[in-house]
Amino acid sequence: MFGCVAAVEDASDASGSIGGKEEEQVACSFKKKGVSSFVSQGAEPSAGLHGGDLPEKDAGRLVAANEDQVFDMLEKIKNGEYAGKKLKRISNMWPLGLHKFVFGKGDAGDEGADVEFNLAKISAKNKTRINDGELDFGKIRYLALYHNAVELLPMLKIHEDNGMDRLNLSCDSLSKLGNLLERKNRVFIGLVDEVRLHDYAINLLTKIETQEGNEMKKLTISCGSLSKIEPLLGSEEKLYLGKTKDPVFMFCEN
Template identity: 25%
Template structure:
């Protein structure tokens, strides 16, 4: 028999919704019951006449049933208007792009809504909502019986111009819903977002929106529509969708775990850069800016009385940083706990100023290629690093230490440098000037970073709690070229002093105990 339940994309009671090329067919199961009985009689007759041809014959019967449905569609009169309610008519109705379907005082499944959006002229009235689609369950409920069941709003690819016209006519915040996740990739359906009225208690795991074409987000940007996304855990915007970050509003009672913005073209962030005022991202724990999204960093505002946990700036191209508007000679950083700067984003360092009321826990710099730090090293002027408790420099970023000026009255808690290759430190070794690191509580040098030790100048009153050199003999070959007892380390706690034995005669240091009193060095014999 013709499997109506299988062919339908949604059901309600004994009625089924079928998607046809000409529209949406609303058909009652009873309509096909008589035809089903006829099919069964034909099958029995064919079986008795020639059993071996049964499968072929059955297929022919099924095709006849499908043809009957198609013929029925062609004969149906389509209504000009149709009000969708839980009480569906018993007759068969074809809803087309000439039918205005009114959605008011009901809740329907998300799947039914999206098909109606593509196939019919949709009008949204009061008390309308959409909910999760569940196979074999009714897809329409009165608004008073709404389940508010969360669903995933997902779509990839183009949406018809007809559907976009429908979306334009829908009033803002007129579609009630609860969401589990949002995943809209390279689709004009992004423009449905301002039309949603997301339940305030809706917990959204991921909110992912990417747009390769400006048209995907054009109406939102042009109208400046606010996008309330509720209680979201993680937000990721890509391409032109990065620009809608200024429109997003989240539940103020909940922290967003991650905000990830990534774009590969300058045009993707043009709308943000053209804004005169900065924008506030609300309560967000971690922010990652990738590609040209790095250039909007000066526009980023952190909510007052709130501190960002992690800030990641990752630029794979030099232009990602040069796209920062020229009026930003300096960029003030406020209320950020940890700052992580990767690759070409190192070019932003000379512009950074830590606000006087802010103390950064960690400044983490990493560069995999010498070009990543070339712009910083080419500058004649030093840049000041203040109010940073811990610094970690990796790869070619180790050379940036030569351009840093650490205020002598400020003490760095931890200074860690990692260099796996000799070329990572070649630039700093080629320079003639010394490197003033001021007051440092703990210092650790790994690999070839040990070779810059002779260039360092530590404050004369400094006492290090810990000084560690972790390197093989080939890593610190430059130290052997220094005179004995010539590399000044000042005072170091005896329990925190750990260097290869071959380097000790080149170092000048005083070991002290926990009270700062000079003590003898421990020697172990095996």
């Protein structure tokens, strides 16, 4: 199905900024087919809806300690409770599942928010709290979804004029893709310079769609194998990624 020589780039740092540009050539080919409360810096806690304590005051930096509290925050954003704030960053922190939300003031030169979610498992209850397209983060510069967090992708409202530097999707098992592979409607990702699909998330190639006229600078496929992409190989769906350069393959095997 694919064949190439891969150019490997350094991974991004924890804040979501793009890493260094050192590259090495890798030959590769594809054949065909303890924290329990919600913490706000400078705020007093109050009772949360699902995941424990929530802050009474917005100090601009909020930490959700677990999956339930992450969805408490997402539900607040969905309901417009942070409409007067500009989302700057959502970053994954240690331990797994703990996320920091950073809000601030927007400006004319704002390139968009850096958004990163890493969730091992999203409960069925939390999945029902937000429907497709209900999460409007405004302009997104960098979006990374790891493990079961890939199921957040259709919940995001991506604007047609959103120019994303990079979309990074990574999933270590087929089951963590949830119902994304069964979707009849593709997930709109807007204008994107670079897309990285890692491991089982490679199967989402036919499930995402860029804005019409998009010219992707780089499409990276990493850690794939024929056994991992069986759904993709068996699919008759087409790609809707606009113009793309030849894919780059990293650490792939037959």
